[in-house]
Amino acid sequence: MTASVLPPAIVLILGGLVLPMLPVRLRGFAILALPLATLLLVWQVPDGVALRAPFLGYELTLVKGDALSRLFATVFAIMAFAGGLFALNQNRVVELAAALCYAGSAIGVVFAGDLISLFIFWELMAIASTLVVWSAGPSARGAGLRYAAIHLLGGVLLMAGIAGEVASTGSLAIGKLELDSLSRGLMLAGFLINAGAWPISSWLPDAYPESSWSGMVFLSAFTTKAAVYVLLRCFPGTELLIYVGLFMVFYGIVYAILENDMRRILAYSIVNQVGFMVTGIGIGTELALNGAAAHAFTHIIYKALLLMSAGSVLYMTGKRKCTELGGLFRTMPLTTICGIVGALSISSFPLTSGFVSKSMISDAAGIQRLEMVWYLLAAASAGVFLHAGIKFPWFVFFQKDSGLRPADPPWNMRAAMVLCAALCIGIGVLPGPLYAILPYPVAYAPYTAGHVVFYLQLLLFSGLAFFLMLGWLKRTMTITLDVDWLYRRLGLALARNLNQTAETAWIGVTNSAGRFARGVSSGVRRYHGTDGVLARAWPTGAMAFWMTIMLAAYLILSYLRS
Structure with missing residues (x-):
């Protein structure tokens, strides 16, 4: 084994395995310290190969750094810290331990320099995330089993694709692949399952909302974004991804608008937002790929903020249906404000993080003269404002008073929400540091008069449409059927x-x-048998008679033949 740096992933994975054995007083410290130590190690990884190891006759590249891997590893470490801070008062130590292993496995995926290492961390991520779902209790067992089954299917497809790729090329290297063989098609299918692509997408709104109030915060950050990373790495510019991504965008919008469960609304919103990223990867230009990577970074933070807001409501009230909530702004002001910041960010409101990332993908489509793609992305941005930008905060915090009077959640949950809200606004106001760590040089100015006016008009008329159609959008005690x-x-x-x-x-x-x-x-x-025709005793005379008959027949036949 040759190493020039300690693998960042190992800190969180080993920390997660050791966490249940630590004294209770040390667990909180470990949950916060381990992600910060990992973040420090992420920025110690140099460009190129940093760790190799032999395995079954192959040379594995366990750590290989570049701008793209550092970008994703950075936001994964930030999310592990913010999620850990939010979950400090979670009494299920199994969930916290699994969450650390989950985050570490995701970081292992983005630093993996060969297909075997990627697959190993990919499967560790699936196992750890399943434990996060299951740790919510008996009510989550069915959803966890379905979640595990879908991800095992994705893992089988990915392993079959990797085996075929290695057999045909003899190489384990991770790089840009053309979609020109069955093995690469299987690899793409395995990646898309984790990304939440239709029709194998319903695992996400099925399993994530069944996790605990803190578990869904972790789940939202790693699986789908690790899939976005490998798509950026292996299939940039694959035209098929444009259509897959656009379908995801509108599928997520439609189902989120229909939903009554606030956490299922946000789960479908994850599919919708990942669709923007997949579309950008399919466009494949440097601006589009930068946009997809930047949007993955910002989405992890503002989606965590939205889910922290929803998780705080669930933690304080025990309710998750929009029909059971409303009027909470009176007694949960900080949670309401943070939820609004997350809602504005996901809607790409100017001066928020979503604005400086999502607009890069739309502009890339316009520059490539993909007019229909541009129009569809614009329409989808309006739809996002409808279901996540207005519907979620309105029905949870502002609609007709539900009579509930919960206070804001404990200090650690408030601190985590404030941290994520500050990042959403900070990145939106000063996007330069984010642009500086993107994989390609950035010559893009989000705050032009045209951009700002266009998005403000789009959001204004979307908001107007919401309140004009409010009677139709009011939720009832119904469920939606998915695939x-x-x-x-x-x-x-x-x-x-x-x-x-x-x-x-x-x-x-x-x-x-x-x-x-x-x-x-x-x-x-x-x-x-003992009394059967062929078993019972025959008289001697009868036997002699039949032998004489048989001998006479034999002599006659012999005479005739001669």
Whole structure:
């Protein structure tokens, strides 16, 4: 093994494994200190290979640094710290330990320099995130099982693709790939499953909202963004991703508008926002790729802020349905303000982080003369303001008073929300530091008169449309059916019917086989049993008679043949 730096991922992974064994007083310190130590190590990784290790005749590159990997590792470490701060009063140590391992595995993915290392960290991430879901308690077991099944499917596809790629090229290197073979198609499918691409996307709104009030904050940050990273690394400029991303964008909007559960609204919003990133990766220019990477960075922070706001409401009230909430701004002012900051950021409001990242993707489409893509992204930006920018804060904090009077959450949860809100505003006001760490040189000015006026007009008319259609948008105690209905309900019914049919057929086969066996046994006893025709004693005279007949027949036949 050759190493020039301590792997950043190992700090969080080992820390997560050791955390349950630490005294209670030290756990809080470890939860905050380990991500900060990891962030320091992230910026110690040089460009190029930093750690190699032999494995089954291959040379694995466990740590390889460049601008893109440092960008994602930085925001993952920040999110591990902010999520840990928010979850300090979480009494389920399994969740906290799994969350640290989860964050460390995601950092391992972005620093992996070969396909085998990437796959190992990819699967560790799936295992740790499943534990985060399960740690919420018995109510999350079914969702966790479905989550694990989908990610195991994605892992199988990815492993098959990697095996085919290594067999055909002999190389483990991670780099830009053309979508020109079955193995690369399988790899792309494995990546897209983790990204939440339709039709294998319903795992996200199925599992994430069933996690705890703190667990969903961690879950929102790593799996889908690690998938965005590998798509940026392996499939930039793949045209198929434009259409996949656009479908994700509108799929997420439609289902988020229909939802009544505040955490499912935000879960569908994750799919929607990742769709913007996937579209940018499909466009493939330097501006589009910078936009996708920057939007992944800002999305992790403002989505965490939104989920912290929703998690605080759930923690203080025990309720998550929009029909059960409302009027909370009176007693939860800080949570309301932070939720509004997150809502403005996801809506790309000027002076927030979403504005300086998402607009890069739209402008890249315009520069490439992809007019339809540009128009669709503009329409989608209005839809985002409808479902996340207005609907979430309105129905949770401002609609008709629910009679609930919860206070703001404990200090650590408030501190985590303030930290994320400050980052959302700080990046929006001063985007230069973010642009400086993007993978390609940035010559982009977000605050031009045209940009600002266009987005303000878009958001203004979206807000007007929301309040004009408020009567239609009011939520009722309903549920929405997604693609997962096919395997959660229809698939289960088909499996039961198939099982009954197979059981009936098997009973018929076994009964027929039994009757046949009994017939054969009866025939054998009839002729060869103790009283059978061929087994009982024959008189000597009768035997001599039949032998004479057989000998006469033999002589006649011999005569005729001669």
